[in-house]
Amino acid sequence: MINYNYKKGNLIFDDLNIKNITEEIETPFYCYSLNHLKDQYLSLDNSISLKDYEICYAVKSNSNQSIIKNFANMGSGADVVSIGEMKRALKANISPNKIVFSGVGKNSNEIKFALENDILMFNVESVSELKKISSEALLQSKKAPIAIRINPDISAGGNEKISTGKAQDKFGISWKEAYEVYEYASTLNGIEIKGIDAHIGSQINQLEPFSHSFDKLKEITSMLKNKGLKIDIIDVGGGLGVKYKENETPIDVKKYGELLSEKLGELDCKVIIEPGRFLTANAGILVTKILHIKKSDIKNFVIVDAGMNDFIRPTLYGAHHNIIPLKEPEKLENLKCDIVGPVCETGDFFAKDIDLNDINEDDFLAICSTGAYGSVQSSNYNTRASIDELLINNGEYEIIRKRINEDIIIDKDIISKWV
Numbered sequence: 001m002i003n004y005n006y007k008k009g010n011l012i013f014d015d016l017n018i019k020n021i022t023e024e025i026e027t028p029f030y031c032y033s034l035n036h037l038k039d040q041y042l043s044l045d046n047s048i049s050l051k052d053y054e055i056c057y058a059v060k061s062n063s064n065q066s067i068i069k070n071f072a073n074m075g076s077g078a079d080v081v082s083i084g085e086m087k088r089a090l091k092a093n094i095s096p097n098k099i100v101f102s103g104v105g106k107n108s109n110e111i112k113f114a115l116e117n118d119i120l121m122f123n124v125e126s127v128s129e130l131k132k133i134s135s136e137a138l139l140q141s142k143k144a145p146i147a148i149r150i151n152p153d154i155s156a157g158g159n160e161k162i163s164t165g166k167a168q169d170k171f172g173i174s175w176k177e178a179y180e181v182y183e184y185a186s187t188l189n190g191i192e193i194k195g196i197d198a199h200i201g202s203q204i205n206q207l208e209p210f211s212h213s214f215d216k217l218k219e220i221t222s223m224l225k226n227k228g229l230k231i232d233i234i235d236v237g238g239g240l241g242v243k244y245k246e247n248e249t250p251i252d253v254k255k256y257g258e259l260l261s262e263k264l265g266e267l268d269c270k271v272i273i274e275p276g277r278f279l280t281a282n283a284g285i286l287v288t289k290i291l292h293i294k295k296s297d298i299k300n301f302v303i304v305d306a307g308m309n310d311f312i313r314p315t316l317y318g319a320h321h322n323i324i325p326l327k328e329p330e331k332l333e334n335l336k337c338d339i340v341g342p343v344c345e346t347g348d349f350f351a352k353d354i355d356l357n358d359i360n361e362d363d364f365l366a367i368c369s370t371g372a373y374g375s376v377q378s379s380n381y382n383t384r385a386s387i388d389e390l391l392i393n394n395g396e397y398e399i400i401r402k403r404i405n406e407d408i409i410i411d412k413d414i415i416s417k418w419v
Contacts, residue, residue, distance in 0.1 A: 002036060002282050004368070006328040011366060015395035018287060019326045022364050026403065028288040028306035029388040032371055036283040037067060041074050044240075044278065047257030050264070050271050056100050058238050058276030059085040061372040066391050066400040067280065068092035077120070079238070079274040083110040090117065100235065100272060102149070102199075104129075111136045111144075121145040123197040123235060125172055130185055137190030147195035147235055148182060150175045152216040154200050154209055172198065178220050182229055193230060195269070196221055199237025202277060205251050207259055210239070214263035221267055234269045236260070240278035244320050244369050251278070277372040284371025286311055287326070290363045291342070293335075300337040302356065304365060307341035308348040309381040311367065311374050315347040322368040323351050329358035339365070343382050375401070380409050 077098025151172030
């Protein structure tokens, strides 16, 4: 988590007075720190001492092309889960041979496009998908490079909605069926076996679940190699956690790198790591204006101009995000309140029963740690505009995604000839 600071009474983020931006850009809007994005990438890259590895940025965490391009410039590949994300990665100049296509529901058009662009590999989630990929590859007179995603039945803790490695989760093929599926894949003429994949969840701050996952990958990889199958790549997924709360301890990235080497260093395979949240979460803030302060005997509400359509994590996951004023509090007058938006849903909130000091209507707040799964999960619910995204770099900013107002959204509708 970035340590925000105040200078002359105003919040400074990456050497920029955020209040000044509110005089030029309509709220709400997202801000991302380029320096933090770079620092996070380097901290992971420098922690890994494996001879052969690739960092493939998980585009789903924040798919703005400026952010993808930044990581591409630093040497990153991409982990994508749709044709749209694949097109974004390619447009941001990520080489196709650094793109991994994950996800449980790849359709024929997506498979065709990936094969046409010669991506590094597909992470295959089911036998049905394996057959479909083989068929499409044969139509193109190609062999599709694949890894089988193994579900290791490992609980990584945290929110059940972002768990992906337990037996009841929809992802991957049971580790118990690994050899059978690999053996079947080896009989398909349109398939080239390249590797093995596992991803056990998101926002994991302990090393133990990763250790169990790496052990399972090592065990299965060794078994497959001993049976004559060629495994050149081990994709360990992402899941590295970050600090959202003051009392949280984030993943020790140096020890994570050491664990990779300890568990997988002797297997003579390229290791792929797919970080998303770890790189982007704390690089972002969502700036919003206080519209109304509504007080009652039972509850106080601070109503802001951002809504759950702009940032849905608190209501979707029960996620905690620190909220701080852009103006440094001068008084100790405390207001215990819920921070809520204008969307017509009770679930439209950002925090409940928090303490804010010295706030007034027309003041501005920053919702912290919103660089991951913020804008990418936004919508136009209630016909609300898609908001600006800004990139900050050493005291300057530029718009990297323009606001899409309600008139443009409405103009997308086609009124039927039957009405």
